[in-house]
Amino acid sequence: MAAMTGVRPLVLVLLDGWGVRTEREGNALATARTRIYDRLAAASPQSLLAAAGEAVGLAAGKPGYPQAAYSALGAGRPVPPPAARISRAFQEDGPGGIAAHPVLHQLVSRVRPLGGAVHLVGTMTPSNVTGHQRYLAVLAALLSHEGVKVWVHAVMDGQDTRAQSGIEHLAEFLDDIAGAENAELGSVMGRSFGFDDLSDPAAIATAWRALANAEAPYTEYPTAYLDQCYRKGLSDDRIPPSIASSYRGIRQDDAVLLVNLQADHAHGLFGALIDPVTAGLAEKAPSLSGIYSLTRLAAPLGDRVTPLFEAMSFKASFAETLAQAGLNQLTLTETAAEANLWNFARGGATALFHGETVLVTDTLPLTQAEKKPELASAAITDELLAALKKGEHDVITANFSNAAILGRTGNVRATVEAIEAIDKCLGKIAAQVDKRGGTLILCGTYGKAEMMLDPETGGTWRGTTTSDVPLILIGGPKELELQNGTLADVAPTLLHLLGLAAPREMTGRSLIAASVPDRISA
Incomplete structure (x- = not known):
């Protein structure tokens, strides 16, 4: 397959939380002033990508989220999440069931x-995104039946579920x-106390003292405690730690x-x-007899915590395919989205591939993000522009997570500001890509900011959505057309643009219309 003229450098900009929804109510993307994005989209081939449910390896109708989205992008096919095989283990009896698991024994x-206890x-x-309470209940019952004291530490959600x-x-x-x-x-x-990727150090310290030293306010009636917190306007994810009087x-x-x-x-x-x-x-x-996890944790904790189930893994990722073709690639992201790169898009590969560079910028804690909704977008853009000027990379991927991160706060105004900050960055990037004669791809990863009101209650909605996401190709051949598809089709499409054959493991298809002829690059 021949490469198309003017493709390189190929710049892929991934837009987390950038779903497509026609209704304007509660839609931060529709409210935001995105003049540059709108101009680029109007003048370029574009399509819609399914980013939820079976298209990304999830159950039908299930909202998309980072793990599923980035796995499909990197693998070029839907990748079932670990939750699928874990669910089977919790449903099965006999050798394959959770009760017979050797690590649990x-x-x-x-x-x-x-005489120790299990926490x-x-x-x-x-x-069933970060966890499931049924697994907690089953494990508590199994361990209790074995005569082991069990303490359950309930981490409230409020992001993948309704706020209260x-x-x-x-x-x-x-x-x-x-x-x-x-x-x-x-x-x-609440999950903001050390369980989210953007938990601040003070919150982690508060949670640590509650669990390790039982230093937290007591409550005899946990549901009543939650109700008190709700009356103060707190969402589930921001519930301060409270412990049982016997703990x-x-x-x-x-x-x-x-x-x-x-x-x-x-x-x-x-x-x-x-x-x-x-x-x-x-x-x-604490002097522990063991520390375990249901799914293997990412580095650096992965080798220090014993898992019951291995994390997701796959071969022949987009990054690996580029390396095998001898192309130089650069990936730019921030700490809030770093796991999406290492654990999901690369199939768990932790070592850099030949010709690959990864630069990660620090993200502010979630508690500070609302005050600076641009997050690391400016720093990522500066690195991208510098790389384009050097001209050393064939493919550059930049990840902007602002819309998703601010969408998690429920603050529509801050989310709008975050989106407008990205829009300014897109203008700088598009101008430099055009100057270098390259191609710019804008790709949403999963829906979030386009729906920030709960359709059932009218209250704040902080979860992800089932919306499609956009794919826009800027600077490619003039007659090029894009078909609609799924996130799993993005990698094969990019490889088509680069003149590379997709590996057989990629079941996705190129979205470039079959009638468009390839051109040999100059």
Whole structure:
């Protein structure tokens, strides 16, 4: 396959949270002034990409989210998330079921002879994105049946669920474990306290002291405590830690099991549990008999926490294919989206490929993001422009996560400002790509900012959506046309532009209309 004239450098700009929705109410993307984006879209071939449900390896009708989106982008095919095989294990009896899992038996054999307890830490949610409360209930019942004391630490969601729906989820969970005589709720707190990628150090320290030292306000009635927090205007993810009056912290010979579904989940808190000093805490680490996770955690914790299930992995990613073709590639991102690159888009590959460079800029904690909604977009743009001027890379990928991150806050005004900041960056990038005679691709990854009001309640909606996302090609051959497709079709389309054959593992297809002839590059 011949490369098309004027393709290189090929610049791919990934826009997190940039969904397409015609309704304007609660739509930050429609409200924002995006004159540059609108002008580029109007003058260029464009299409819509399915970014949710089966198109990205999820159940039909399920909203898209970063793990699914970036896996499909990198693999060139839908990749079922770890939750799919974990769900099967929790449903099966016999050798393949969770009750027979050898790592779970190892945990029991370590803790029970020493009289230790197991601390289950997980998201109290039915979303099945970061976790699922059913897994917490099943594990609590299994361990309790083995005669092991179980403390459950409920992490409230409020992002992948309605903002104040956690009280219902917690009440249901407490009913589910009512018959497990050795299981007890130890604490309740929001996911912003050390479980999100943008948790600030102060929040992590507060959560650490609650779990490790039982230093937090007591509550006898956790659902009543949630109701009090709701009356103060707090969403589930911002619930301050509170502990049961009987809880005494993590003691010697206890074990901790993170009930997670994503490799980048709870790194802030679990990193502090393993090494408080490195996390900035002048505290002594609890003397644990073991620390486990449901899904293998990403580096640097992956080798220090024993997983029950391996994380997602695949070969023949887009980045690997470029390297095998001898192309130089640069990826620009920020810490908030770094896991999307390493764990998802690259299929878990942690070493750089030949000819690959990755630059990561720090992201502000979520609590500060609303004050500076442009986040790292300016720094990423500066790096991109400098790289274009040097002319050393065939392919450059830049990830702008502003719309998704600010969308998680529920602050529409700040989200609009974040989108407008990206629009300014796009103007600079497009001008420089045009000057270099290259091609610019704008690609949404999953929906978020286009729907910030709950259609059922009219309140704030902070979760992701089932919306399609845009694909826009700027600066390619004049007669080029794009067909509609899915996120899994992006990698094959880019390889087509570069004149490279997609590896057989990629089941996606090129979205360049078949009637458009290839041109040999000069």
